[in-house]
Each structure stands twice: as C-alpha cells, then as structure tokens.
Amino acid sequence: xxxxxIIRDVRLGAKTLLLHxxxxxxxxxxxxxxxxxxxxxxxxxxGASREALDRIRMLGSTNIMLESVKPTDTPDDRGQRTRVLDxxxxxxxxxxxxxHLDHVQRTAPVKEVRRSAWLGxxxxxxxxxxxxxxxxxxxxxxxxxxxxxxxxxxxxxxxxVVLTEHGARRLLATEQSIGSRIRIxxxxxxxxxxxxxxxxxxxxxxxxxxxxxxxxxxxxxxxxTDFDVRITAGSIxxxxxxxxxxxxxxxxxxNVETTAAAIQRMLELNHPNGDFTVQVPLQLLRQRxxxxxxxxxxxxxxxxxxxxxxxxGIMNIMxxxxxxxTREIGVRxxxxxxxxxxxxxxxxxxxxxxxxxxxxxxxxxxxxxxxxESLSGIPxxxxxxxxxxxxxxxxxVGVVFGLYPAARAANLDPIVALRHE
Numbered sequence: 001x002x003x004x005x006i007i008r009d010v011r012l013g014a015k016t017l018l019l020h021x022x023x024x025x026x027x028x029x030x031x032x033x034x035x036x037x038x039x040x041x042x043x044x045x046x047g048a049s050r051e052a053l054d055r056i057r058m059l060g061s062t063n064i065m066l067e068s069v070k071p072t073d074t075p076d077d078r079g080q081r082t083r084v085l086d087x088x089x090x091x092x093x094x095x096x097x098x099x100h101l102d103h104v105q106r107t108a109p110v111k112e113v114r115r116s117a118w119l120g121x122x123x124x125x126x127x128x129x130x131x132x133x134x135x136x137x138x139x140x141x142x143x144x145x146x147x148x149x150x151x152x153x154x155x156x157x158x159x160x161v162v163l164t165e166h167g168a169r170r171l172l173a174t175e176q177s178i179g180s181r182i183r184i185x186x187x188x189x190x191x192x193x194x195x196x197x198x199x200x201x202x203x204x205x206x207x208x209x210x211x212x213x214x215x216x217x218x219x220x221x222x223x224x225t226d227f228d229v230r231i232t233a234g235s236i237x238x239x240x241x242x243x244x245x246x247x248x249x250x251x252x253x254x255n256v257e258t259t260a261a262a263i264q265r266m267l268e269l270n271h272p273n274g275d276f277t278v279q280v281p282l283q284l285l286r287q288r289x290x291x292x293x294x295x296x297x298x299x300x301x302x303x304x305x306x307x308x309x310x311x312x313g314i315m316n317i318m319x320x321x322x323x324x325x326t327r328e329i330g331v332r333x334x335x336x337x338x339x340x341x342x343x344x345x346x347x348x349x350x351x352x353x354x355x356x357x358x359x360x361x362x363x364x365x366x367x368x369x370x371x372x373e374s375l376s377g378i379p380x381x382x383x384x385x386x387x388x389x390x391x392x393x394x395x396x397v398g399v400v401f402g403l404y405p406a407a408r409a410a411n412l413d414p415i416v417a418l419r420h421e
Contacts, residue, residue, distance in 0.1 A: 030310025035361025130220020146193030318405035354398025
C-alpha cells in the first residue's frame with residue numbers, strides 16, 4: 001500500500017509540474033547547470049593533477065633521489081681568474097649508503113655529461129648517462145627495441161649504449177637501429193637498445209631527458225674525466241664532480257622516510273657545504289594528493305554556488321505555486337488531508353524538479369568536460385565520486401529549499417485558504 005501511495009503521489013506531482021511546462025523547465029535548468037558545472041570543474045581538477053601524480057609515481061614510492069647541487073659563489077671566490085670548484089656526490093657516498101644502511105635494497109649511481117654523437121655525417125648532442133643495470137629497474141621505461149644494460153656489460157666494461165626514442169630517431173634516422181655503431185668523442189659504441197623516456201617536469205624532477213644515451217658506469221668513468229672546464233668573462237673555472245645523482249631503493253614504503261633522514265645525516269657529515277639535495281617521491285606524492293583534495297573541494301564549492309542558485313529558484317517557484325494553489329490546499333484540508341500529506345505533496349514536486357535536473361546534469365557534465373579538454377588541451381577525468389557528490393547535493397538542495405514552501409502550505413488555515421480567490 002505504501003508503494004502504491006508513493007507512486008500515486010509522484011504521478012500527481014509530475015502532472016502538477018506539467019501544467020506549467022516552461023516554468024518547470026526553467027527551474028530545472030538551474031539544477032542542470034549546477035550539477036554539470038560541479039562535474040566539469042572536478043573533472044578539470046582531477047585531470048590537471050593526474051599527470052603530475054603519475055609522474056611522481058613513476059619515480060617509485062620506495063625510491064629516494066639524491067642529486068648534486070652546485071654551491072653558490074662566496075665573496076672570496078669572486079674575481080679569481082682561475083679556480084677549481086669541487087662539489088657533489090661521490091662514489092664513496094654511494095658505497096656507504098649501499099653497505100651501511102639496513103633497509104637499502106639497491107642503488108643506481110649516475111654520471112652525466114653532454115657530448116656530441118656521430119653516425120657518419122649525422123650528429124646530435126646527447127646527454128650521456130653513465131649508470132648501472134639497476135637504473136632500468138628503479139626508473140622503469142618500456143623497451144621499444146633491443147635490450148637494456150645488464151650486469152655483464154658492467155663486468156666486461158662493454159662499449160654499448162641504450163638510446164631514448166627521441167634521440168634514436170634524430171641520430172639514427174633511417175639507419176638500422178640495433179647494432180649501429182655511433183661515435184661519442186673518440187669512442188665507438190654499439191646500440192643495443194632503445195627505450196621510451198619521460199621528460200623532466202616541474203617539481204617531480206624525473207631523471208630523464210629526450211636525448212639520453214645510457215652507457216655502463218665503468219665505461220663512463222674510464223672515458224670521461226671528472227673535471228669540466230668552463231671559460232667565462234675572462235676567467236677559467238674547473239669543476240670536479242664524480243656523480244650527478246644517486247637513486248636509492250628502500251625495501252618498504254614504511255622505511256622510506258627514516259632511511260631518507262639517515263641518508264641526509266650521513267651526507268651532511270661529508271658535505272658540510274650542502275652540495276646535494278634529497279628528494280623523497282613518497283612525500284611529494286602525499287603532498288600532491290593532499291593539495292589535490294583541497295583543490296577539488298575548492299572547485300566543488302565554487303561550482304556548488306550554481307546549485308545554490310538553482311535551489312533558490314526552486315524555492316521561489318514553489319512559493320509561487322503555494323500562493324496559486326491556496327484554495328486547492330484549503331479544499332484538501334477541509335476534506336481531511338493532514339499536514340504531513342500536504343508537506344509530502346510539495347516535497348515530491350520539489351524532489352522531482354531537483355532529481356530530473358540532477359540526472360540531466362549528470363549527462364551534460366561529462367560532455368562539458370570533454371568540450372573544455374578539446375578547447376583548452378587540459379586533460380579532464382570525470383571521477384565516479386564527483387557524479388555521486390553532484391547527485392547528493394542536488395537532492396539535498398531539493399529537500400532543503402522545498403521544506404519551507406511545503407511547511408508554509410501545510411500551515412495554511414483551511415478557512416482562510418477556502419476564502420482565497
């Protein structure tokens with residue numbers, strides 16, 4: 001019986017709303033655009049941060065990134081025509097970290113130099129990265145062709161190189177990729193593999209570049225000196241640096257932050273000038289996720305103003321409806337209708353307006369998000385929870401803004417209502 005009564009009341013409410021089609025449509029539009037704007041705004045916020053979060057995850061939640069930093073000039077250094085600047089991470093630092101910290105599983109030391117590579121008459125400047133096989137486990141990238149560096153390449157000090165896709169296309173062009181021999185400075189290297197790479201971007205500090213050439217670290221130590229000479233404004237500056245970065249993998253996420261703190265203390269003892277940085281992707285990930293939550297709530301709040309405006313429109317229309325139907329309410333009260341039945345009647349009409357508007361808004365929201373993506377190029381992702389949130393808000397708006405008109409209708413004096421013209 002209760003279900004039949006509800007169905008009957010819904011039909012009656014729908015029939016009442018259809019008596020004023022244009023007014024009902026305009027009222028629902030406020031809810032439609034409110035729900036659509038909430039979904040679209042949250043989709044923009046979710047899409048804008050997803051790429052950054054994915055980049056941070058690529059670094060590995062159990063990894064710690066150490067990087068050499070050139071110290072700033074001191075007053076005593078300025079004006080010298082020739083000076084030697086010795087800074088950065090050392091091979092000894094990598095050994096201490098690997099051997100003395102319990103939770104460290106593996107490390108990937110990295111030495112970087114920029115050199116021109118030649119294949120016949122074609123040349124391209126590359127970032128030559130001397131590293132170990134562990135690099136490709138700690139910074140995993142899809143293998144496009146061939147293979148990556150292995151332990152045997154380290155042991156044999158093999159003159160082999162793995163290129164990134166972009167660098168390979170620019171240097172090798174139409175040549176056979178795998179097996180080609182390229183010249184870097186005065187040494188020849190056999191191309192054994194090509195990998196896809198990610199470019200560094202903003203705070204994430206992804207350790208890739210578009211034109212990386214990975215060679216075994218023993219070969220890099222043998223072929224490339226630790227000194228780099230720079231001549232600027234009449235002065236000669238010699239820089240000495242052994243390693244440019246070290247990637248450290250920890251056995252478990254729970255041990256990442258304590259291990260990072262231990263590494264920080266260890267390096268501070270041997271590098272009092274602070275010529276290094278310690279970056280913990282796990283911390284960056286947590287910070288970014290927290291920022292994303294705040295940003296999403298901000299966007300939802302701004303877009304929710306549209307729903308508030310829609311709710312005010314519903315209240316306005318329902319108050320007008322109460323005034324128009326005062327005599328009808330009086331008749332119903334006179335023949336025995338209870339207050340809760342009057343409240344139920346008007347609430348059902350309000351919920352129909354909000355519910356139908358919310359459903360249409362759910363359909364329009366993703367389309368609006370796609371349109372924003374096509375016009376601005378900003379990736380948009382519609383999260384499921386955004387749809388649930390929008391529906392919940394629209395129905396809450398219907399109830400909240402429908403209660404006052406429904407209560408006002410129920411509290412009308414039947415005698416006064418019957419006399420109303």
